[in-house]
Amino acid sequence: MARASTVDATDPAALLARVTALRDELQRADLPLELPSTQQARAERTALLHQLDDYVLPRLASVDAPLLAVVGGSTGAGKSTLVNSVLRRQVSTPGVIRPTTTSPVLIHHPEDARWFTDSRVLPTLARVSGDAATEPQPGTVRLVPSDTLPAGMAMLDTPDIDSVVEANRELAGQLLAAADLWLFVTTAARYADAVPWALLRQAAERGTAVAIVLDRVDRPAMADVRGHLTDMLREQGLETAPVFTIPETEVSADGLIPEKDIERLRSWLTALAGDQRARTIIVHQTLDGALRSLDERTDDVVAAVAAQREQTTGLEQAAFDAYDEAEEGVTAGMKDGTLLRGEVLARWQELVGTGELFKKVEHGVSRLRDRITSAVTGSQRPAEELDEALQTGVAALLQAEAETASAAVVRTWSGSEAGAALLQARPDLRGSSPDLAEQVERLVRDWQGDVLDLVRAEGGDRRTNARVAAYGVNGIGLFLMLVSFAHTGGVLVAPEVAIAGGTTALAQKVLEAIFGDQAVREMAARARTLLQERVQELFAAERDRYATTAKEATVSEAQVRRLQQAAAAVQEVR
Template sequence: MGADRDVEALVAAVERLRDEVDAASLPLLVPGRDEAVAARRQLLDQLDDYVLPRLRSLDAPLLAVVGGSTGAGKSTLVNSVVAAEVSRSGVLRPTTTSPVLVHHPDDAHWFEDARILPGLARVTGRDTGEDQPGTVRLAGSDALPSGLALLDAPDIDSVVTANRELAGQLLSAADLWLFVTTAARYADAVPWDLLRTAAERGTAVAIVLDRVPREAVAEIRPHLASMLREQGLPTAPIFTIPEVELEDGRLPSFVFDRLRDWLQALAGDARARDIVVSQTLRGAVDSLAGRAAQLVAASRVQRDAQDALVAASQECFALARGRVSDGMTDGTLLRGEVLARWQEFVGTGEFFRQVESTVARWRDRITSAIKGTPAPADTLGEALQSGVAALVLANLETATADTVRAWRRLSGGTAVLAAEPGLTSVPATSTASVERMVRAWQGEVFDLVRTEGQGRRTNARIAAYGVNAIGLFLMLVAFAQTGGLVGAEVGIAGGTAVLAQRVLEAIFGDQAVRQMAAKARARLLELVDELYAVERTRFEAALAAQSAPADQAERVEAATARLRSVPR
């Protein structure tokens, strides 16, 4: 593969990685999330501000970003090199709030569009002293040779957070870091954190040691060189500027002649320039895989947190469904109101003491009770409906409360709940859904009775009681187990179940009754499953709205693997 084709393949691979990084999101508030968001932003900025622009325009001018701590003299140095006041300087801090990019007039076309730093608008003309956030001011200067541009950046340790962040972004857009420090501050921690990053990424660095007392040069310069070697920057040149009086706000030319000559040599020597550009570009490209791996790891933390939240809601609703199932068979639904309405249905409480052991007499007694009192069938049905609805709704409310508690204990859950406050309670629409579900189930039970009673003889027996009454008997049998009842309730409920079952067996046969009761119970649980699934979806939808795509980590990994496979 030829060199041009290699570059094209590299550009395509970096573009794909850039697209995946841009598409990636880290919305859940999990531990380490803020750091990962910042790292992703920095990676995306460097891809947009430097790596892709430089790969697409290898012959563009070398960009040297002048960075450093507050008061180091960056703007004064830039103004002195170009022999004009292009960047604001002074005692008030911060002075440089908007970056200034100085270039030879012939190179203006390289910087006027969004080739580099696409997130910053371009402004031109003299500095009016007004802050213009989100801009980079372009200044042409014949004092700079063609092929070289200087970018005066805000302070890396500015008291203004936005300035610090912009300074870091601009340094990542540089072919060369021109780091300005002073004799008093060259050992400060903040610049060395950035210099270590430069060493790790193979960025070309030059150091300007400013305001050095002449008597201290022999001591400070070797110490600084030793520190640079220890931090992996043994070849970084050091330019020493002694402490001198400024002339019209600028340095005398003799104190920075060596720096100016070096910069001009870089611009005029294509080979030297290519070495600097290649070093920084190769280091930036080589760093992409490791930095993307951090995004992959953060994406997996997000997905694990999302999975844990989903699992918690599923468990809470599954437990609620289990309680509904238990409540259908432990006698819970045969207590209180249902028992009272059943006694009204068959006559009085004396009925159970008077009833005889033959099915015919039970059937005759119930038949006569029904004929004499048609209304109790409705009240028994309403009692059963209310009992089932109360059981389903109570456990729905418990599942909701348990999910909320679980999410508040898990990473990311509190923020999702805060964004969707309606999740913390069961909405009125859900209460209505429970009631509709129970009515629908009762209707299906009645249909089951009709379906099973297709024979003429069976139809006649059903007619003696009515489809609704037989359906109510079937519901009672479906809720017949009495493990949860105590004392007198056991006898009453047990009698209820036995009486209803004997009547049904006389009509349909014992095997058919067991199958019908099982079908009724199973169908109710199916409807509960559907209802609870819809209710659980409220939580999962709110979570999905604040979650990264499930395959995000794999997509970034695939783009990284493709980048690694490209020769360079």
């Protein structure tokens, strides 16, 4: 039982509208990354867009337009000679230099000119006119009117499907997908080649109407060669394709195959052109096949787009996770005593000592004022060294966490197909920003300025200001920074714990004597917050180098959903 025609069984306007919507969504739903796993889908998407633009949409919009027979085949098969011989005039340039046909030639009856002079079919190719001697122009199709070709049919001579020039091969494939009828030309020596049979299998799968011209066949071997070719066609589901054989012969002085050898093919084409019903059957067969093929081909593109989105979305999340963890690392380092060890402890001991001085804290800060004031305000070098040590410790913590986050992102991305592709395109992302160290140093200096501003703001009244002045703003600022990192959490070794405890306890006692215990707690918390805010800003900038790159390569979820819906809508109306 014959399959019902989609075009006959469906509202043409509704079908055209939904296929147009699908085409628009395919255009929008790009695959930004050239990945091995999506390479085939990228090629399929391009082929789909070409076939929709070149054939399906214009044919749906004008089912009664002339039938387009595309003449295609391998290098040296004699396509141009065949076309010229059918028309009995030189319209396409044959020759021995390959490739010969580098831009397509479309031959039509003068009465059918209106169907081809605009961009109804092959909209990406500009129209040119002129005789066969005209120099071919890339990106064009040459229109040739001919009274010999009956109205109702046009022929398109195309570049070789196996041309040594990649652009010619791609164009040939595009033009074959625009055919109502593929007139495949091959020779006795080339008919079993792999490239044409890959395209013939594709034509069979998509329901494209095909006719075969077996050219240059030795007359004694004609029956055997034709029989073998017919068997191969049957194996590929093309048993209904008509086969025309043309014997090896001498062309005439004007380069044409003798009339008697081309007569059967010319008669068939003429009869087809004059038979509206036969043309309609071929048009519907090919159009229905193209529409049926949309389902699986579009599904492949949808799957590839969704897979690429999933990969790139995961890459973006990896950047957020890594730098969130880095922020947590900085926060932990501010609280666990890490910043009060090593060089900071040594410089503190030089500045005000430990041991006996710490014991005297319990007897009151006032008895220590002279010694501390002298240490902070009267001897600048120890105070400066403590400030530098603290600055260096904070900077080292920030930079270490930033570098760790960058390394984590690179490690995750390198294990992903999409991530590896992005890193290859952006080698600067294989590490932190080149000026990260300078940014960190500037951040710490700016934060130290924030702390001094806190001290000045809190010491606003006359009495408190006098107490601050006794120690100096810089000295009190140092104490506040130390208190901000006051909580130890097991990182320090035993002797260091005692010294660190004395350090922060002494600094806190001095600050409480000046500002009061509640104000000191609030100032310390505010100092930590200010540092965290600056760190968040820095890490966000580092993170966004990765996250923005991944986001720019990510197809939106809405695009994936719209493409799925557009594909489903076409399936429903069919």
